[in-house]
Amino acid sequence: MSTLDTLRQRLNWGGRDTDPAENDTAATDGGTAVGTPGARERSTLRQYWNSDFVRSMPFWLVPFAVMGLFVYGAIGWNFVISLTDYAGFDDANYSDLDFQNYVEAVTSPQVIAAARNTLVLVVAFTIVCLAVGLTVAVLLDRQVRFESTLRTIYLLPMALSFIVTGQFWLWMYNVNNGIVNAFVGLFGLGPYNWVGNPDLVLAAVVFALVWQFSGYCMVVYLAALRGIPNDQFEAARIDGASTLRMYWRVIVPQLKPATVSATVVLMLFALKAFSFLYALFGGYRPTKGADILATLMVRQAFQLQQWAYASAIAIILFVMTLGIIAPYLYYQYRGDNL
Amino acid sequence: MTETDDTADLDARLSERLTAYDPWRVGLYAVLAALVGFYLIPIETGIVTSIKTATGVVETLPYVPPGPSTFTLQNWATAFDLLVRGIVNSLIFTIPATILCAILGSTAAYGLTLVDWRGQIGVLVLFIAGIFIPYQAVIVPLSRFWSNYLDLTSLLSFLWALPVLEPYWGTLIELTITHVAYGIPICVLLFRSHYKSISTEMLEAARLDGASVTKIYYRIVLPLSRPMFAVVLIFQFTQIWNEFLFSLTLVSSASSPAASVTLILSGIGEAQTGLDFPLRMAAAFVAAIPTILIYVLFTDEFAEGVRT
Numbered sequence: 111m112s113t114l115d116t117l118r119q120r121l122n123w124g125g126r127d128t129d130p131a132e133n134d135t136a137a138t139d140g141g142t143a144v145g146t147p148g149a150r151e152r153s154t155l156r157q158y159w160n161s162d163f164v165r166s167m168p169f170w171l172v173p174f175a176v177m178g179l180f181v182y183g184a185i186g187w188n189f190v191i192s193l194t195d196y197a198g199f200d201d202a203n204y205s206d207l208d209f210q211n212y213v214e215a216v217t218s219p220q221v222i223a224a225a226r227n228t229l230v231l232v233v234a235f236t237i238v239c240l241a242v243g244l245t246v247a248v249l250l251d252r253q254v255r256f257e258s259t260l261r262t263i264y265l266l267p268m269a270l271s272f273i274v275t276g277q278f279w280l281w282m283y284n285v286n287n288g289i290v291n292a293f294v295g296l297f298g299l300g301p302y303n304w305v306g307n308p309d310l311v312l313a314a315v316v317f318a319l320v321w322q323f324s325g326y327c328m329v330v331y332l333a334a335l336r337g338i339p340n341d342q343f344e345a346a347r348i349d350g351a352s353t354l355r356m357y358w359r360v361i362v363p364q365l366k367p368a369t370v371s372a373t374v375v376l377m378l379f380a381l382k383a384f385s386f387l388y389a390l391f392g393g394y395r396p397t398k399g400a401d402i403l404a405t406l407m408v409r410q411a412f413q414l415q416q417w418a419y420a421s422a423i424a425i426i427l428f429v430m431t432l433g434i435i436a437p438y439l440y441y442q443y444r445g446d447n448l
Numbered sequence: 449m450t451e452t453d454d455t456a457d458l459d460a461r462l463s464e465r466l467t468a469y470d471p472w473r474v475g476l477y478a479v480l481a482a483l484v485g486f487y488l489i490p491i492e493t494g495i496v497t498s499i500k501t502a503t504g505v506v507e508t509l510p511y512v513p514p515g516p517s518t519f520t521l522q523n524w525a526t527a528f529d530l531l532v533r534g535i536v537n538s539l540i541f542t543i544p545a546t547i548l549c550a551i552l553g554s555t556a557a558y559g560l561t562l563v564d565w566r567g568q569i570g571v572l573v574l575f576i577a578g579i580f581i582p583y584q585a586v587i588v589p590l591s592r593f594w595s596n597y598l599d600l601t602s603l604l605s606f607l608w609a610l611p612v613l614e615p616y617w618g619t620l621i622e623l624t625i626t627h628v629a630y631g632i633p634i635c636v637l638l639f640r641s642h643y644k645s646i647s648t649e650m651l652e653a654a655r656l657d658g659a660s661v662t663k664i665y666y667r668i669v670l671p672l673s674r675p676m677f678a679v680v681l682i683f684q685f686t687q688i689w690n691e692f693l694f695s696l697t698l699v700s701s702a703s704s705p706a707a708s709v710t711l712i713l714s715g716i717g718e719a720q721t722g723l724d725f726p727l728r729m730a731a732a733f734v735a736a737i738p739t740i741l742i743y744v745l746f747t748d749e750f751a752e753g754v755r756t
Contacts, residue, residue: 162565165661169559173552173632174571180629181578184586184593191588201596249480262747263484266491268754269743270736271690273710277732278490281497281510281725289493289510321490329751374580382582385692389714407584412591412697421588428585435580439573448572 185428192421199415211422220406221423227312228402228430232380234316235323239376240369242320243327248357250328251335261332265325272322276389279318280305290314305390308399315390315400319383327372334368335361367445374438381431384408403427498523498729505726523730530716531734534709541620541708542688545627549688550680552628553635554673558665560636561643562651572640578633583693591697594622619699619706626698627688634687635680638753642676643669682746683753686739709735 192211196202215221246264250257267275282290283304291301304314342360384404387396394409395401403423411420442448489511496513497505504518514520556575560568594600601618608615646669654664695708702715713735717728743750 162563162661163567166559166563166565166568168555168662169563169665170556170571171559173556173636174575176552176625176629177575177578177632180590180626181581181586181633182574184589185581187589187593188585191592202592246483249476249483252476254476254480258747260480260484261751262744264487265747265751265754266740266743267487269686269739269750271692271710271713271739273690273692273713274732274736275490277713277728278494280723281493281729282490284510284725287505287510287725289489292509321487325487326754329755333755378580378582382584384584385710388692388696392714392718404582404584408587408693408697411588417588417592424582424585424588427582431580431582431585435577439577443569443573448569448576 188421188428189425191418192425194418196418196421197416202417211419212426214419215422215426220401221403221426223398224401224403224406225426227400228381228404230312231316231383231402232377234312235319235380236373236376238316238320239323239327240372242324243372244331244362244365246324246328247331247335248361250332261328264328267322268325270322272383272385273389275318275322276386279314279321280390280392282318283314306397308397311397311400315383315387318390319380319386322386323376323379327376330368330372331365334365338364367447370438370441374434377434378431381427381434403430494729494732497726498527498733500726502724502726520726523726524734526727527716527731527734531709531712531731533705534707534712534735535738537620537706538689538709540617541623541627542685545624545631545688546681546684548624548628549631549635549684550677552632553680554639554670554677555665556632557636557639557643558669561640562646562648562664562669563661572636575633575636578630579637581630583630587693587697590626590694594626594698598622614705616704616706619704622698623694623706623708626694627691631684631688635684638680638683639673639676642673646672678746679749679752682742682749686742686750689739 190204190207191202193207193209194202194204195206195210250260250264254260282288285291285301285303285306288301288304290304294300294302302310304310338361381402382404383402387400387402387405388394388408391397391400394405394413396405404427407420407423407427410416410423439448493511497510499519499521500508500514501518501520501522504514504520508514508518560572560575599618600621601615604618604621605615607613608617651664651668654668659667690710692710692714695711696714699706699708699711701707702712713731716731717724
């Protein structure tokens with residue numbers, strides 16, 4: 111009964127004449143007041159004013175306007191700039207628009223190399239991070255003592271700024287005194303110039319970023335594991351050997367939603383991993399093998415003042431991002447998770 | 449009755465003991481300990497390096513603490529002197545930006561989640577997509593906007609005559625507004641996930657009693673939002689404090705009076721003789737102290753912010 115009332119109430123915000131009390135008043139008035147067009151207009155206006163849409167406006171309109179201006183307004187403006195020849199310290203000239211910068215970008219070997227590096231970084235980083243995060247989460251979920259302390263330690267790198275972690279890893283990868291070289295030295299390898307060698311640098315960056323982000327994956331997977339009913343784990347807890355198989359066949363398939371959202375977040379992060387690379391290489395230009403679209407764009411804009419060309423690269427990056435988030439948002443919308 | 453309880457209890461304790469010595473358990477704890485090493489080594493190395501003298505760095509292994517002859521606190525003192533200006537600036541824009549983000553995120557999520565109206569999903573999608581926008585796609589117009597069209601340093605010049613305020617505060621206000629604008633989407637998502645769990649029956653009851661949309665927010669939703677405000681404030685503070693690209697592009701250089709802590713840190717320790725690692729490590733820790741403190745005190749809130 112009460113839900114029916116609610117439903118009726120909600121449906122009713124446009125229909126005044128179904129209200130019996132209102133009809134009574136109208137009848138005693140002799141029907142004249144309700145009949146005049148002015149009054150009817152006024153009452154629709156008042157209904158509109160009373161509607162939930164209007165009432166909710168003060169709550170979301172200001173944040174929406176601020177966000178919309180800075181996010182979507184800026185992207186639109188960025189697109190327009192990418193069509194100009196804006197460079198150097200003069201003002202942009204918006205009268206002569208063409209796609210010249212895009213033609214230049216897609217044929218530039220520098221952009222192609224950066225796009226390839228971006229792709230390798232995104233794929234390698236995402237896969238390794240998911241694997242490490244899932245492993246750590248499964249291990250932590252087996253009724254471990256000191257669980258919350260361990261969790262705090264595993265997630266700690268995530269709380270640090272990329273500028274801070276960039277400094278740490280520069281020291282870790284140092285040719286002469288770095289720990290990484292001391293470690294591979296135990297196996298008779300190295301020393302390698304991890305940060306300076308174009309063939310090694312991308313792997314080194316992926317490793318450092320996995321260090322920083324696998325804790326995030328662990329948290330996401332741990333929450334998902336906690337959501338799986340206990341009896342399924344009871345079945346899996348018979349003995350060691352079948353535990354692994356049980357996890358693989360019963361538990362892991364249920365982690366699909368967690369995997370999807372973690373994948374999206376990780377991929378988007380890898381696409382824009384600018385700050386970490388800036389800190390690691392001490393400036394706008396990473397070692398050749400680690401130049402991604404994000405670093406190339408910022409360098410073209412803020413070091414070389416090629417504003418229009420940089421904006422075109424930014425739009426390419428934005429389209430790549432859109433290629434990831436649009437299917438994700440649709441997936442969430444269909445699953446009613448939005 | 450008590451006897452069976454006792455035996456059951458004993459059984460449980462016994463099996464617990466037994467599982468504790470299970471070789472699988474031993475292996476499990478060994479792996480977890482190795483992971484602790486993996487996650488802490490870069491940080492541990494940073495700490496011990498930061499308290500070594502230049503000769504100590506060359507003579508000892510990087511993860512070994514310094515001996516008495518190579519121990520020094522000079523790096524920390526120098527790092528603090530270099531960064532204190534940036535810490536103050538970062539606090540000036542991070543704190544108001546964090547609070548504004550939380551308030552605006554909460555009201556927007558309320559208007560889009562607990563008040564039903566047609567088309568709200570479209571507005572919501574725009575908010576959520578805003579979380580994922582690469583800053584590269586907005587950074588050129590943004591820097592043009594603040595330097596050519598709304599240069600607060602010159603527009604608000606009448607303010608700089610007041611005590612405490614200096615012209616570079618214009619840049620700090622620009623940074624605050626920028627961080628608020630780009631922080632709102634994630635705050636909306638965090639509050640929305642919380643508001644979806646609030647019972648709609650209670651709100652409908654209030655509504656049938658004649659409570660207005662505004663009154664429901666202040667009387668019911670806001671008090672229930674307190675735990676989520678903690679999550680959002682902690683998460684957002686960390687994010688804004690750690691942010692670098694806006695500082696790099698909106699503040700002209702690390703030597704600018706408006707430089708944030710991350711911006712100064714990015715240029716520290718590039719000595720003539722190579723990289724001054726002890727100073728760099730000490731500076732990295734000085735810059736990270738506020739976030740590390742907040743993280744250790746409020747891990748659960750931070751984890752919830754990260755997860756959503």
